Amino acid sequence: MIRLLLAEDHHLVRGAFAALLGTEPGIEVVAETGRGDEAVRLAVELRPDVAMLDIDMPGLDGLAAAERIAETVPSCRVVIVTGYGRPGYLRRAMAAGVRGFVGKDNPAATLAQVIRQIHGGGRYIDPELAADALSMRECPLTPRELDTLRAAASGAPVSRIARELRLSEGTVRNYLSSAVTKLAVENRHTAVRRARDMGWL
Amino acid sequence: MIRLLLAEDHHLVRGAFAALLGTEPGIEVVAETGRGDEAVRLAVELRPDVAMLDIDMPGLDGLAAAERIAETVPSCRVVIVTGYGRPGYLRRAMAAGVRGFVGKDNPAATLAQVIRQIHGGGRYIDPELAADALSMRECPLTPRELDTLRAAASGAPVSRIARELRLSEGTVRNYLSSAVTKLAVENRHTAVRRARDMGWL
DNA sequence: GCCGAGCCGTGACATTTGTCAGGGTCCGGC
DNA sequence: GCCGGACCCTGACAAATGTCACGGCTCGGC
Missing domain, CATH: 3.40.50.2300 (Response regulator)
Incomplete structure (x- = not known):
């Protein structure tokens, strides 16, 4: 049994x-x-x-x-x-x-x-x-990029993400931009969705 | 039976x-x-x-x-x-x-x-x-606001939404802004999510 | 040791987005 | 008829976002 x-x-x-x-x-x-x-x-x-x-x-x-x-x-x-x-x-x-x-x-x-x-x-x-x-490649995102994406997932503005992660706003924008490029999407919101669909987030 | x-x-x-x-x-x-x-x-x-x-x-x-x-x-x-x-x-x-x-x-x-x-x-x-x-009020959004939100749901930039709906970019931004205000959220992306959670979208 | 690759972090600049004041139309109440 | 309200639409301005060039750090290979 x-x-x-x-x-x-x-x-x-x-x-x-x-x-x-x-x-x-x-x-x-x-x-x-x-x-x-x-x-x-x-x-x-x-x-x-x-x-x-x-x-x-x-x-x-x-x-x-x-x-x-x-x-x-x-x-x-x-x-x-x-x-x-x-x-x-x-x-x-x-x-x-x-x-x-x-x-x-x-x-x-x-x-x-x-x-x-x-x-x-x-x-x-x-x-x-x-x-x-x-058929899928490994997750191409670095830990920091994933952090910022996760923080961005709720729809928070960059300023809040920066405060949460103790980073300058410029840095946050940079990580998000990098993620957007790697995922070949138009903006961070679609990047968040893409990452989530992949199970990376 | x-x-x-x-x-x-x-x-x-x-x-x-x-x-x-x-x-x-x-x-x-x-x-x-x-x-x-x-x-x-x-x-x-x-x-x-x-x-x-x-x-x-x-x-x-x-x-x-x-x-x-x-x-x-x-x-x-x-x-x-x-x-x-x-x-x-x-x-x-x-x-x-x-x-x-x-x-x-x-x-x-x-x-x-x-x-x-x-x-x-x-x-x-x-x-x-x-x-x-x-406990929930009726959907407070007008048809046009819903249209723009729906078009925004995919993460498309304003320019594309405007082309799809045959509107000026200013108008699109206006509808989205109005929806954001009505739903009491920070930006259109959270507005999309909120509307979807409510079953309005 | 030192070189290169990869990641982390930053500020300055261009682009996109959000906000505001305002004009036009339609419709129901008086 | 005309008034008020709701909706649709627009452009101009302010704020947030995305992009870029750059410097510092660590680690593995040679």
Whole structure:
């Protein structure tokens, strides 16, 4: 019997996943939660065989939760299930030692299969998303550029970003301009969106 | 037996919903799809008792699909299920004659209850979302302001927006400025986000 | 040691964006 | 009829943003 931990922020979807997996022989959902930090706590406490994590969660996002679980409960295999096919996410997930990565566009039957495969020691990467990630170059932005982009993401004016980061306004403008050039977009706002779409932000 | 049409763009989630509702006595899923236009076609063809629509779908969004179904298959009651609690969406849904509106943050048991209630001639509005919508004023933006905001949403510079809308740059800046003031935000980019969050865009 | 590459930081300058005052049109109330 | 209000549109001016040339720092290769 595979003991499964289920983490997904939308209550309704979580319940539906539980119903779906409940019909599968050999799989038992031992706990479910809508928060990333809760997921880590439950993994430590219950030592499930497999943890299935959504990325978009309050408290701690699914990728960060995966990292923590890999550190503290190495026996627990992690599969990420996400609606956003962002190349950077897949990269981060792989770095975190995740064993499975599945997009929400797959047929329902895939899910149980993947869980069994992961539990058996295998790996599963959504072929669609893998192709995207491989065809994609690494993030070309420097740490400082990412900092400024993150700070700019809320729509704050340069003056505020500069204060937050303790930089001169000129420097902030410079980083943003550089990011804009590297991402080949027109202005920082589209740069923010592009970076977010890539999963870099 | 309640004959149900299920429309939700994420295949995996759709399958999970089908599994969840499949365990409910008295409910039969007669068709499922991931596209809004398909949902309308299937409703016309199969005349289900209830259609459960997600908002975020390719082809035709759930709200537009609800409008079409209300026109062409009045016997079919519609319930909207959505992850985004945008006040404007609820308003549009009500205007379209939707009988139920449920956020994805509800417990799984709610769903079947709501479907039964709708089918019995009742209505159900997510109390959480209803409160948001009622506490919210109507969209204060004029048609032209909405046009410019929509055009600005992609991050295009004023010059391009002006060309698209056949306006002088000054006029475009003026509309955007007006929208920014009305929404009480700092610049057009946050204005775009705010308007989108409200479901006005 | 020293050279080059890459990152961090800055100010001055050009361009874009935001703000303001104001003119034109349409429509409903009196 | 005409008044007030709401909307559409514009150009001129001020403020924010984007661009550029430049200097300092660290680190790895030679």
